Amino acid sequence: MILPALPILIPLLTIILLLFSFQRREWQPWIGLTGALLQLALALFLAIQVKTQGILVLHTGNWEAPFGITLVVDAFSSIMLVLAGIIAVSVSIYSMDAIDRQRQSFFFYPMVQGLLMGVNGAFVTGDIFNLYVWFEVMLTASFVLITLGGEKKQLNGAIKYVSINLVSSLFFLAGIGLLYGKTGTLNMADLALKLSLADNNVLMNTSAVLFFVAFSIKAAVFPFFFWLPASYHTPPVAITALFAGLLTKVGIYSMIRFYTLFFVQDKLFWHPLFLWIGGFTMVIGVLTAASQYDIRKILSFHIISQIGYIIMGLGIFTVAGIAGAIFFMAHNIIAKTNTFLVAGLINRITGSYDLKKIGGLYKIRPWLSILFIIPAFGLAGIPPLSGFFGKLILISAGFDAGEYVISFIALAVGLFTLFSMVKIWNEAFWKPRPEGLSPFEGENEKLPVSMVIPVVFLGLITLTMGFAVKPILEIAMNAAGQLLDPKIYIQAVLGL
Amino acid sequence: MTGILIYLIILLITALLSPILIRKGGKTAPWLLSMVSAAGFAYLLGFAGFISKGNALNYTIEWLPELYLNFSLYLDGLSLFFALLVTGMGSLVLVFSGNYMKPYPMKHRFFFLLLLFEFAMLGLILSGNLFTMFIFWELTSVSSFLLVGFNHEKPEARNAALQALLITVAGGLAMMAGFIMLGQMAGTLEINQLLQSGDIIRNHPHYLPALLLVLAGAFTKSAQFPFHFWLPGAMQAPSPVSAYLHSATMVKAGVYLLMRLSPVMGGTPEWKYILTITGAITMILGGYFAYSQTDFKKVLAYTTISALGTLVLMLGIGTDISIKAAIIFLLVHALYKGALFMIAGLIDKSVGSRDLRKIGGLSKVMPTASLAAIISLISMAGLPPMIGFIGKELIYEAKFALPDIGNLLLVAGVTTNVIMVAISLALIFNLFLGPLKYPGEKPKRPAFALRIGPALLAGISLIFGLFPARVADFLLSPAIKSIRPSIDSLKLSLWHGFNEVLLISFITVAAGVVLFLLYRKVNPLLTHFNTKVLTFRLADTFNNGLNMFLYLTKRKTSFIQSGYQRFYLMAIFIMTSVLAWYQLIYTWPEIENISFSKPGFFEMMILLLIVSSTLIAVLVRSRLAAILSLGAVGYGIGLLFIIYGAIDVAITLMLAETLVLVLFMVVIYHLPKFANFSSKASRLRDAAIALLVGGFMTGLVLKAGQLNLNPKISDFYVENAIPLAHGSNIVNVILVDFRALDTLGEITVLVIAAIGVVALLKLKTKKGSAT
Amino acid sequence: MKSYIVQLAATRLLPVTLILSLLVFYRGHNEPGGGFIGGLMAAAGFIFYAMAYDTAKAEKKLRVSPLMLIVAGLSFAFISTLPSLFAGNPFFTGEWISLNIPLLGKLKLGSPLLFDLGVYLAVWGVIITIIFNVMEE
Amino acid sequence: MMTDHAFIPEWVVLTALIMLSSAMLLSLYRLAKGPSLPDRIVALDLIASLSIGFTIVFAIYTGQVRYLDIAVIVALIIFIGTVAYATYLKKKYYD
Amino acid sequence: MINNIIVSVFVLAGAFFSLLAAIGVIRFPDVYTRMHAATKAPAFGILLFLTAAVFFFADFYTTAISLMIVVFIFLTAPVASHIISRVAHLLNTEIWYKTKIDELANDTGIRKKKLPSELLESDKK
Amino acid sequence: MKKTLVKIPNLFIFILFYLKEMVKANFYLARDILSPKMRISPGIVKINIRAKSDNRILALFNLITMTPGSLCMDISDDRKSIYVHGMYVKDRDSFEAEIKEGIEKKVLEVFE
Amino acid sequence: MEILLAIVIGLLYAAGVYLLLRRSIVKLILGIMFFSHATNLLIFVSGGLHKGQPQFANDGINAVSSNPTDPLPQALILTAIVIGFGITAFFLALMYRFYQVTGTEDLDDLKEGENK
């Protein structure tokens, strides 16, 4: 039995191979890509396994839960693994031409794999301290990636990114310490079991606050998000795309995991809080995006806004709400990464991300326009793209649960999202090239195939998620159902 | 019904292929495209007989049944009527565009977008599920956005497109919320099933909010006050777009929705009053502004608004007669307005201007087009023998049927119609008859492709005016029956005999003629009034609002995202403190009987060491002293670990601490000395925040003692370290065996960090190479 | 500007620290110590050596590149997870064998020790990499 | 590893531990006060040396030989640390 | 019994010299004189403690490890004090005004460069 | 391993000597530290050494530091002289002689 | 003792927070390190204190009754310390590079950087 450990081991092996052959720069992309492809294939295989056989559990070291570290792949994890695989493959391909030689030979690919190892680890682990470890793996790799190249603005952003994320990690760690002190266990299922039996559960709240803050910082939730817009626009866009797709989502994943599995006692405190925070996050994110002129900054602020939707799903706390959150997360990972990749293509042609310095792309690059419109309108929730269904599911769930205010906020935020996307469209695509600017450096250049393939691939997924929403929603519903019935998880892990 | 689906797909494929066709196909390409549309028209017409017998077709593909979302098509009298309008007008407009768009280099994209719109619009009309409809609805918004902004190099065009998009999408989103509510009320969004659930919905407590939301969608799309302003702005679009979208199709989508849902939601007082009042205001406002415009196309845009108001008004009244009137007027309006917009484009193209003050007597250069225009304008004026006359007549009848506000509505209606008559006459006499007048070169005779559309539409108007009964039986009554099945016959004739309606009509015409005679005098005054005195304009307000919004968000962004790292951290700490203190205080009384061990003296000394080194590190000015004090803190904590038996931790801590200090020393000497950056006030504030955080952390640690859910998993480690894991250093056994996976992650972190250090120090890329 | 005395001390201390580090590493399973502490001590010897001379000399003394130490460490850690699979046990199960070696007596070897060796090497390589690179600045 | 060992009056060990911790506090005063950088380094080095002593006494106090292991390892690393501080104090201005 | 007394005496003596080191570091007037206290006394203190430990535990392991610690400390302590005092001197650290002679100040080989005085200023403030 | 590091019989004597010096050193130190008035008269003295081998230099260095009133500060680049900080430098020559005759001699006897 | 330790932990956190809110990047790192010290102690204290009982299992029957201090929090702290070491080292290199590139250690200078 090793399957649930493979999402960790494959990147590890890839890292070893990459480091071993680090002097052969030309091998690096291919080794990295092979690793990513393997991960995607594995993730799909795991998803099928979970679907057919139920939750996969691996007690590492043959130490029965709760004593050892148990790896658990349930429906939710498997969805996240597949998404991580998709992003890994896309970014690995995109980076072949998008990342310069120097960065490639300075450990770009090992760091991507390190990030994936952390992300995958976080998705499969069933142990809260082990989760912390994977968080750190992921974070450290992201620290390296965000500073890779050491340009001034990168370092500027990195200091905020690193310091705030470290504070978050330390809150997380403190929470683990306190929780262990109270319950004597680290295994998530065991925690759930013990807490469901204890009668003074409200005492968990104070530790839960620390987890909430830690995950909120990682997920870039209001008012903990500042590090994200301060830093995400600084590294090469392939890195931003990778971050945008995965990093904040790991925070959200953990929040959903914790607050559905074992911090479920004090609903009256937490769920309204989630809804409030979700609402604020959506609104603040989308409003702050409106005034930006750097494409990457607009997109970064939207990451925040869209995190709000996922939090909202958690706050609704019905199967539909959680399923909506999962679906929305899946949609957002794909579309958001894709918009960043398209931004990279725009930059490739125009040499800039500044909307004031670019224009006329609709005229000269009609295909690029289509490549942009799919994820952008997907994010804005235009049907029949995936974002529409994400919002539809969440808002329906909100109405069902009687949470009208947040649902209407979600609707309104959709409009402002559209506004931002149209702003990019108007400025970059429709507006004629600003006068006085000489032709763009890449105006007549052919875009590298390696940079276009992932965009097309992700765009197709956005389309597919719209048309094939039913099976995907069913998967999300299944995952949500598992999440909201912790007994299933406990039983699978502890074998009770 | 599968045929219709296939036709939709064909239409979509045609749209996708159209750019190639236009590029390669030369002159005939637009004709071919038009044929596709016309074929649709013919195919749909083939259903007329079947449908007129009261049948309906339904076709469903499951999509997301959990949320009542299916891909469904539904063909009944109403949708057939609209579908014919869409395809028929479509084919004419495509032909018109073939010539009109010739000089545009991007015309291949134009045809793509126009066909895409046609596809979306037809889909909207044929939708058998409200969500399907919503999807097509949004697609019409998007494709109309792209069409309105077709001349996207002009900022006004971009702005107008954005305006139209935001307004219609905003409405659409509200409508979507309304649909969700409808779905929850009725348990379905299939139109054929919804039609049976009217009573449930109307009696549901959420009826009113749902109604308001749905109306928001309909009103924005159909340019009802106060959302009407996007429509004149959208005149930035090339004329074929206006002829198609802004006369017959897209703006009618809202009206279509109201018609579609009136058996479901209509008939209640809320419905009646909201619709009639909104409709009346829109109607009269549109009339007024139409009268005061000087741009032909703007005149048409405002008359369109007025007409849309009229339609909504009639649907609001909701009597049998008003519903009949609505359907008839809708057709009438589509015919004359489509023709007139094309003529506006044709004039624009051949004269180079649309300014009513500069053009005149065009019948001398373009007789066919002028004749078509005059027929259409007579129809617009509601004069006999046009079918428009019948429409007008019915409006009056409807008004008599709503007693309490009937008189007000009547006044509004009469006023609007007077204005319409005046405008129509003014256009006929100033633009087409009378002496020839033009600003630039002498206008050329427009091409056949440009003339055929208007001519055909005018012809149809005329034929329908002369033989209304045939049309009524064949097309209109099935549509009317879809709205209200109880209406069984639609008698139409030009002559109703002498009655008060005819009297009012007569008065209307007379007043209209008077107003027409005043037109030349009054129009400049009104124009002046509109521009100088009536400075409040909704479109500007919208733009100003948008700018204000952007300004505010920018201000707010620079406040929220200030760029100051410490404010970011401060926000985090304050928020955390609020939550944690709240929880601490909230659960504090639960603390009972926590036993704490007695403090030992030398442990206290160690604590004193830690505390004083901490204070030194915080307060001392010398960086080195601060760092070395940190080292002392580390050693002190190490000693604590030693006292409490954590040997490996103590060693590791001291080793790591020392190495970090070494690194610190190496690095720090490159940095300048500590500057005294912050003011005393900010230091005090920060100290307060620091104590807030420290305080709750203390509280958390104390509270951790209140719960002890034994057994701890570490008991297992203590018992089994030797027998099962073959080691007596339990901590090490945990690290390499019980929890080896943690350690694997841990060394990965180390490796990554080491590589990161190498990359940071050794890799120095060119500035700006990060892309 | 190096101190001769420090250089003398470093030359003598290096083998001592290496032996000590191996001892600490090996005893770690039963007594204080282990891979991390051992690796750190091994690195400390080289750090001291590099301070006394310079990093180039220290790397020469090390013979292998620090990166390869890291790779070796990660590889050992990775390999240590494999025996469990051949034994049909879950991933990462500790597999032990007992050897009877004359003089030393019964020697227990197990995959956790191999894992700890990986930790030792990785930590060693990592610390050296970090500190040497910073020192070279 | 607990050995049968002699009985030492607790006050003896406690007094020693208290004296050691007081010594650390005094050194900390020097660390804080300086005035020169080498003074501070001397102070920290002394604190470290005192912790070694503390560890040994603590081993006697608890009867756990294992605490002596700390002393070996810590002595090594602290020495290297001290040399490093001093070396780098010098390096910037001298190399 | 005698063992107990020996252990106690050694422990207390070790503690005394350790404390002495700290007092010396406080009292002595400059860094060089402080170094005398900080080098000799703690090493001696540790020696005394270890002796106590050897008597106390009275086993091979303790003796061996104590010997190791002692050798290590006595080997390294002078090296550490050497490097600190040398750097102190290089940095022109203030020397007690009563110090009679400073022959190191004349060694041009060691003092190749004059050190910038702002270094000391920077950390004094 | 032809060269023995130390002459073994002498080593024992050396250790005893070392211990004696050490105890002395610390008692002097105690006196200086605890006496109310500072009775010290420090100075930095350059001392030419005879020791050439690394072992001898190291041992000398070590021993000087651990013995009463003296602390090795530095060694000259040619390794022919060392700089010693003395606590009680009444006059430099007698101080130098004291070290050369006492400690250095001992070191030369024992180490090679 | 727990009460005193809790207060010290709180103080360490407070020191960390205070330093994190300064403008100097050196203090920022110091703040992080205080934070992590505090966290390590917190884990240790909330795991329960047993004076002078190291984390070693005994052969034989009295394995549990010897009541060593809880080894698990120790293992957690150890892991956290090591991870913290790696990250701090990286952060220090970052600080160094930052200063090298920007010539400042004033974090408020990052403000301009963010809006570029």
Ligand code: NA
């Ligand atoms: Na507890």
Ligand code: NA
């Ligand atoms: Na010393």
